[in-house]
């Protein structure tokens with residue numbers, strides 16, 4: 001081809017300028033050809049040979065007629081940033097290594113543990129990430145394990161049911177039913193309904209507490225740095241019965257910031273600090289608080305399996321009234337994933353007051369959470 005062009009050129013314009021023109025022409029042509037067929041990356045090469053038949057060259061999935069199977073509801077469209085960015089790379093690695101059923105997905109998704117090395121799987125996951133072209137979505141790795149008291153910065157699609165049981169002092173149980181829902185790229189709505197049950201003078205009373213409505217927004221997130229920062233505003237509505245001690249009797253505005261830091265070792269830190277400002281300060285005090293958590297995740301099966309996350313929280317709260325002291329609690333706990341898909345998890349801990357121990361009982365605290373964006377609660381087992 002190059003030779004043909006040069007012979008033609010040489011034939012038309014004999015002598016030196018023609019030779020120079022020929023060299024430039026060839027250089028230009030090969031330059032253009034080079035940019036139109038770039039070198040395939042290792043990940044793209046693997047994807048093209050092993051994954052395209054089912055997942056499509058565009059990452060959206062091949063039609064049923066060609067692929068020969070009906071796509072499950074959870075079939076990924078790798079171009080949908082809203083569906084893929086919440087997934088951690090290890091979740092993808094686990095599915096590719098051990099096949100769909102390992103994470104409670106369809107067995108149509110084959111295991112590549114024999115065909116590909118871990119390095120090749122890492123490369124193909126890197127290539128999968130290139131289908132989502134908007135880098136502003138917060139990445140799921142920054143969704144560190146939820147602590148009991150310290151709210152995390154990552155926006156969630158979650159249902160959480162918590163229980164706090166007094167281990168000493170007045171028998172009582174408080175449950176929270178928490179609904180968290182993402183909207184847009186960086187926002188989340190939250191509704192928290194407390195249910196309280198207390199033994200008051202040997203009679204059990206139960207009722208709804210003060211319901212909280214909140215909006216969270218991520219202001220900064222960076223996967224390479226392992227950091228995420230978000231702000232949340234809340235309104236606590238006095239739905240609880242004040243005379244029973246289930247409610248504050250006043251509307252309260254809350255505002256707090258959350259900063260989480262993840263390290264390469266899967267160690268994580270979480271910080272949350274803010275204030276609660278009641279409208280009627282004569283019946284409920286203004287209050288500032290600071291919660292923090294340090295933890296470490298360990299995953300079975302060389303980092304791809306069930307996740308155990310021991311954490312310790314340090315929780316501080318102080319009423320803004322004259323003479324008030326800061327209340328400190330320590331909260332050791334363990335979170336574990338229950339479903340193979342890791343979308344159903346439980347956490348059990350003990351809240352141990354360090355100050356004012358006479359008035360504040362030791363509490364057993366636990367929660368169950370279900371990340372409903374990852375599938376129905378009955379799926380993924």
Ligand code: HEC
Nearest residue numbers: 050051054072074075076092095096100105106108109124
């Ligand atoms: C025989 C068809 C087939 C082939 C080949 C195939 N997949 Fe899949 N893959 C599927 C199906 C079907 C699902 C959806 C499973 C479900 O949602 O239950 C899936 C799901 C996935 C998921 C989503 C897991 C999650 O967490 O949502 C990833 C990642 C994935 N495949 C990567 C790959 C890669 C990379 C390759 C090539 C190395 C590949 N697949 C080859 C059929 C296939």
